[in-house]
Amino acid sequence: MPLGLRIFLVYFLFVGLTGYFVLSTVMKEIRPGVRQSTEETLVDTANLLAEILHDDVKSGTLGQSRLPEVLKAYGKRKPAANIWGLPKNQVNHRIYVTDAKGIVLLDSAGLALGQDYSRWNDVYLTLRGEYGARSTRSDPDDPNSSVMHVGAPITDQGEIIGVVTVAKPNSSLQPYVDRTEHRLILWGAGLIALGLLFGALLSWWLSAALRRLTAYAQAVSEGQRAELPHYRGGEMEQLASAVEHMRTQLEGKAYVERYVHTLTHELKSPLAAIRGAAELLHGEMPDAQRERFVGNIENESARMQQLIERLLNLALVEQRQVLEEQVEVPLAALVEEVLQAQAARIEGAGLQIERGICADVSVFGERFLLRQAIGNLLDNALDFTPAGGVIRFSAERDGQRLRFSLFNQAEAIPDYALPRLSERFYSLPRPHSGRKSTGLGLNFVEEVVKLHGGELLIGNVEGGVEVRIILCS
Structure with missing residues (x-):
């Protein structure tokens, strides 16, 4: 059972039982x-x-006074009152008076005149100097027919000479009780429902927060890039920070170990070439041969430096989970900047550069990384484009997506190599020298594209090779 559902059920049980007991008690x-x-x-x-x-x-003189007429007139009154929304159209009090022996002298209802009421508690207790009250059913079989009777002593110089009792049927109070109970049920049910809704929202929020953190952990464990969920304080923020710290510590250790092994493996070949050339230079040899070995040392040293620099750049990108900045980058200007950096090489090979990017086309992202990625693509294209060949840049929008492509005139890429082009250290021989590169350029480009939430596609087209980058913007 999901944690959010369990939390809600516990909350539901607690709120439901609490609401029920409180409501029933009230x-x-x-x-x-x-x-x-x-x-x-x-x-x-x-x-x-x-x-x-x-x-x-x-x-x-009670019988000869105006009081019997007054009480009779009182019983006929119609108040036509509206008490908190409930109408009252008749009076409900019954008043009777007894003497010191409990004999009824006056009854507003005219029912018990002359009868002995001394056995009823309202009269019996009052005559004894106590508080006299009783509740008696007018119909023994109807619990709703009970009538409250309250007696008060009529005293003369400290002696009780009679009792006056005021009675009121509980049925006259029932409409107010029913209305109060009805309102209480409505308000109580509303508050319970509101409490349960709040509990459901709380459970949903907690479950959603945990799901985001779980998705982040799963994405990281699968080697995917994911943005750390953000929470506004509290234990969830502490948990997210702890997970991120753990990821950094674990990934950092494994990352360093992997790169040490990689760097050691890749440096073996150029170091062996440098060492072999250096040993041969200790002996006597023609100047032309000496120059060749010195050139080998310089070339292998440059290769080692390039390998180290590209590994560092790749490590910088791979360790990043999100972009440090997102600004609007004009694509045409960025491409022009990359072309200017390679102007000498382009002119030396007599290459034709075609620019098919409008000045208003831009992409949101980290400018430095985008420039490095396009620079790597151009560098790779220059390695394979024959002298006098064509290199073409283009870009177009497709809704919210931007399609950037770089075409270079070249021989078709072998089918076996196409799925491996962005693998680390995988490289094809350059047509001019027959040597391979570090095999890190396209891998770097792919990491930058993924960091921007895009996709890198490389394929053969008519007349050459086309690299496409699809970005959401």
């Missing part, structure tokens, strides 16, 4: 909380009525 507290608030209001109302009813209960 949901369980809504109904008791509403009832507690309502009970607190009933306490205030009952105590207010106890003070209002004191005189009539004490004098025994």
Whole structure:
């Protein structure tokens, strides 16, 4: 199972369970909380009525007072109120008054007048000087028919002479409870969904970051060029830096060992030639022969110097994973600069140079490396082009791609050599001297082209050889 999916599942389980327990706990507290608030209001109302009813209960004139009519009128009122979006069109309080023995003296509902309520807790406890309250179902089989009753003592000089009870059905509170629960479910589900979305994004980001780093490590292990992923601080940046440091250390060691072996192998031949010529020069020989051996030493020394310089340039490119700079490089001007550097050799061979690159054609890349690559291609073309031959530069755009080509008039390259031309140290004999080059020029060009994200193609065409470089720009 992918790491990102595992992280998301753990996060989902944690957020889901946490959200469920928190939501269920809050949901369980809504109904008791509403009832507690309502009970607190009933306490205030009952105590207010106890003070209002004191005189009539004490004098025994409760039945002859205006209070029965007032309560009857109160029961018929239609408030037409809108409480937080919920309509209220009737009053729900039931008010009854009992004497010191618990006999009902007044009932706003007209249901229990003259009955003995002394056994009900609201009256029984209040008459004993305690807090009297009860919740009783009006229908024993319906749990939603419960009614809260809160009693308050009617006192005269410290003596309880009666009880007033204010009752309110819990069903009148249910719309507010339902609305609150509904809103809580919506908000809770929304927050849980938002939390899960955040977790999914976090898991995706972490997985993507790890995938980029894994792809980089795999590309490096396969010898490909890859750009180190960039992260903005944190452990991922430290991990990327550690991977890059490890790559540098491991590649550096193997790279040095490989180049030492390569350099040792390639220097054996010129060193042997120099040593043999030097030993022969110690003896007597004609001046012409001496000049020939001295020339051999100079040629082999130059070959060694060229080999070392090209190896260093190649090492510089191979160790690079990305370009150090990317600037707009005018291609025609760059080609002209390379041609000027080889002007003496071109004129000496009487070569015809054809320039087919418009002045506005440019490529984005590292100018120094591009110049070195084109210089190597021209140098290689000069080695194989016969005197008076043609060398042609051209470039054209194909959408976002730039196709650069260098044609030189020459003999066709053998089929067996075509796939190996860019191999390190592989070289064909030069037609003028029969000697081979270092075999590093085209290998260097290929590395530069790859570093620019392009492709190098070499093939035979009518009348000669064409080298093509395809770059994205």
